[in-house]
Amino acid sequence: MKHLVIFSILLLNLSSCGPNVIFDQKESISDPWPYDDNKKFDFEITDNTKTYDLILILTHRDVFSYENIYLNATTIFPDGSKTTNPVSLQLADKNGGWIGDCTGDNCSIPIEMSSASYFKSNGKYSIILEQYSRKDSLEGISAIELKVLESQKE
Numbered sequence: 001m002k003h004l005v006i007f008s009i010l011l012l013n014l015s016s017c018g019p020n021v022i023f024d025q026k027e028s029i030s031d032p033w034p035y036d037d038n039k040k041f042d043f044e045i046t047d048n049t050k051t052y053d054l055i056l057i058l059t060h061r062d063v064f065s066y067e068n069i070y071l072n073a074t075t076i077f078p079d080g081s082k083t084t085n086p087v088s089l090q091l092a093d094k095n096g097g098w099i100g101d102c103t104g105d106n107c108s109i110p111i112e113m114s115s116a117s118y119f120k121s122n123g124k125y126s127i128i129l130e131q132y133s134r135k136d137s138l139e140g141i142s143a144i145e146l147k148v149l150e151s152q153k154e
Contacts, residue, residue: 019149026145032137038130041146051151054114064140067092070132078123116153
């Protein structure tokens with residue numbers, strides 16, 4: 001019984017140490033990924049006095065032919081206004097080795113899109129990601145995930 005109490009206390013302490021996940025959604029991508037297959041992520045911000053981290057996790061196969069991928073990232077704000085920015089995501093290091101966690105023929109790369117950032121207002125936000133490469137259909141990308149976390153950074 002004593003061991004159960006100690007184990008329960010340790011488990012409670014460990015589970016309370018991580019970041020508070022506000023949103024986590026993973027979208028599968030058809031291979032090849034065509035221009036017109038946009039991925040939309042809708043999430044709610046209820047406390048704009050806190051800072052947040054936005055993490056994008058890109059999963060690709062090791063046959064992906066490029067060291068980076070270009071995306072257009074459109075943010076739609078609660079008031080309906082929007083902004084679009086091109087984003088280049090680095091997938092390989094300068095020696096051509098894949099960045100991130102690679103097991104088998106898949107690699108997952110967490111990319112910090114925004115760190116310790118404030119949202120202007122509470123409400124529903126949408127982020128739309130579209131592939132923006134030179135090719136109409138991009139082979140080797142299998143999934144894209146967006147996480148919104150309460151920031152642990154000061």
